[in-house]
Amino acid sequence: MEFETVIGLEIHLELQTRSKLFCSCSTAFGREPNTSCCPVCLGLPGSLPVLNRKAVELAIIAALSLQSEIQKESRFDRKNYYYPDLPKAYQISQYDRPLALGGFIEMKNEGVKRKINLERIHIEEDPGKLMHSGESIFDSDYSLVDYNRAGIPLLEIVTKPDLRSGREARLFLEELRCILLYSGSSDCRMEQGSLRCDANISLRPAGSKTLGTRTEVKNMNSFRAVEMALDYEAGRQAAILSAGGSIIQQTCHWDEGDRKAIPLRGKEGSSDYRYFPEPDLLPLILKSDYIETLAASLPELPSQRRIRLMEEYGLDPADAAILTENRSLGDLFEVAAGEYKDYRNLARWVRGDLLYLLKGNDRNPSEVAPSLLIELLTMLDEGEINRPVAKDLLANIVKNGTNPRELVQQKGLGRIADREKLQPVVEKVLAENKDAVDSIKQGRKKAFAFLVGKVMAATAGRADPEKVQKLLRELIN
């Protein structure tokens, strides 16, 4: 039988605020454990939460950029459960009156247009972070807890069961990440845990409309892991169903090392969180003009920019995609394109050599002065420098912010086109490579290129290649 895979995702994102959701403690990543805490986020007796305005603002911006409908009145609720990483024994979350309802992301999967719908978006606080001496809290001699993370604002996004494969889930997450980076609401770093994703997955006979029994997959720590884990789990379910078995509703833990989704022991799924309205906070009432102001300030979305880059600059889809995916790279391109009009050449340099250098040197596109990039490409276009030199100059721009023209003057890196300067070099190369000269005379073209290379090397890549070829031909003949 052929099955259709049905996947829904639950995504948690850290909102990029400077302070926590209900207190003024810093949200900075990587601090000494338990140094970014106060009575409120430690849940000390008598402390009370105060809602962070900025967190609400970022949540609204994120929701708006996902076309979700902001609710004029939402509410905070307590989700009660006992765990050492949860200082108050309840998490302040939103239950039946979330911040936003609905929304969608449009994307392409293998050329096919797909619209993935969202169920809801809400705000909640992060618990602390546990580290166990053993595998889990139950088989450890001790566990350590860091409350720096406790109270960091999270946005939870729940999709409808609209995804059909691990690959599609991954594409969705990549697009989601791109949109949220554009909106500036989260830095979406899966490796730092600022973007986390759990999935519900079930199978059904192709064509069926009813949902099969689902399992929940957790602990997927990268986009790649999401794809692998969900494809693995879909395969496992398919094998069971094909053999006439049935799926047990359970939670599986993705094991990155073994590439397996392992069912968790215990009584998961039977938890009763005893939600009730948080009495320490007032309902969150948002005025229309406030939402409208935020909507008006919303930046261009990636899907819009991708199309605009193609239409406005004539870029091909691949270039447009790369310049969109990395927002500040795209910004650099667009600023430079204001003065440098060979857009496609600019795009090739930006998404090629420049991006490679930025990654290699751990630099951000915003650190590169567009004027230097324009200077460099202009010098290249006008034949003042050779391509290899241009690459070196670009590296200097990225690493040190050096002005390429100044560096060329300082170090004499300009192109050598003077016959008087080139002839001695060419003569020397010919004298040292008699064999190659003989080969050429016998008609072997490869040897000619070899000699060109030798001359280029001898001039540190600065010789004008056309002049070199002309000279070589002259002198050999």
Next chain:
Amino acid sequence: MELYQKTAAELSRLLQDKEITAVEVFNSFTERIDEVDPHLKVFITCTLDSALETAAAVDRRRMENEELHPLAGVPVAIKDNFCTEGIKTTCASKMLESYIPPYDAAVVEKLKRIGMPILGKTNMDEFAMGSSTENSAFFVTRNPWDLERVPGGSSGGSAAAVAAGMVPLALGSDTGGSIRQPAALCGITGLRPTYGRVSRYGLIAFASSLDQIGPLALNALDCSLLLEVIAGYDQRDSTSLPHEVPQYSAAAGRELEGVRIGLIEENISANFDPEIKFAVLKMAALLEENGARITEVSLPHTDYGLSAYYLIAPSEAASNLGRYDGVRYGYSADGDNIISLFSRTRGQGFGAEVKRRIMIGTYSLSAGYYDAYYLQAMKVRTLIRRDYEKAFQNFDILVGATTPTPAFKLGEKADDPLKMYLSDVCNITDALAGVPSLSIPAGLHSSGLPMGMQLTAAPLNEGLLFQAAAVLEKCSDSPPQQRTALNLTGRGEL
């Protein structure tokens, strides 16, 4: 007359006139504490050293003619569920027996800022759950009028302290009567302010939507003076109200001409002690003589108040008290794993009444029961609120008895939670509605025990309550001291 027998207003006047010093005041009250606390057992922790420093500093500053708050140098006691930086805050629970908070509650900050010496932390029912202070994990506090009787609760320590002249002023917390009921049983005045009037920041939560901090004192004027200090907006408490704090103490002395008073039928119920009913009617008549208009009024949903309260308050409590799990602070039992650490800590650290309420609350919030219990109770709460809104369209003040009976005997209701809950029956609906409510002395019962009358106003109308109370005090032929236990206990039974 000893200094400890004076009201806060009198002490304030004498201090401002430099006729006495804050250290003299301190000495008088601490001697009184030495004398009577061994019998009454009011204080869980005494903070006399820091209080003396505060008093001495006030005297120094006054010598230098610094402008001081009128209550500077007037001692105060606080219930042991207010966080005090560096000083044990136990909630009268084994769970927090040695817990030392790293910060001061908002109200404690305010008392310190104006130079009120804090003499100590008073006994209470564990986590403020109870009506007799018998639920303290440490010891029982006795009623200064009769040592065999309870002082009421949960702010029983604070009420007994004021009634016995150990402090002129005290702070309590009132979730469903915990200020007013002990004030009535100890023959003093106690106010539950409008919900949100006083910041709850640093008050260890029992039921967040009901908890409110208020003053206990010998008379209405003293209560109003302390309320002026503690009331006001605090951005750390999202439920605190932004309204300006009026000069409440100016209300005493205003006439009652034209004030419309409703006598709550349900709070002078047929099964109440007849002497209490009579006392309330007598006081109502006094109000009428002073120009008020009295009519009977019914709050029809009052009968459901107690049931609703005993679902809402335990539900919130079950959640608020979840944090006492032995992981970070407070009592921690040995466990083989995390589950047994949790369950043993909570099993051993909490007393019976607290556990009972946690179980009720957990049950009421559980899937499948939520609609029938918590949600239903919240609907009743809305109806009760509407009762009040409707009543306040026609009345300025509602009056009735504070308690159905005078102080009961130690142990009398300890084994019957329902009977105990019923002693708050007149106090619950005000709390559910979030309206201000004041208990004032209503004379003595034939048993020699004090009785209390409760006056309730619309939100933020505390001033009106003080106004009516002051009129009644003026009509009474004895000064407040003689209506309290000060003379009875000082040299007599104690």
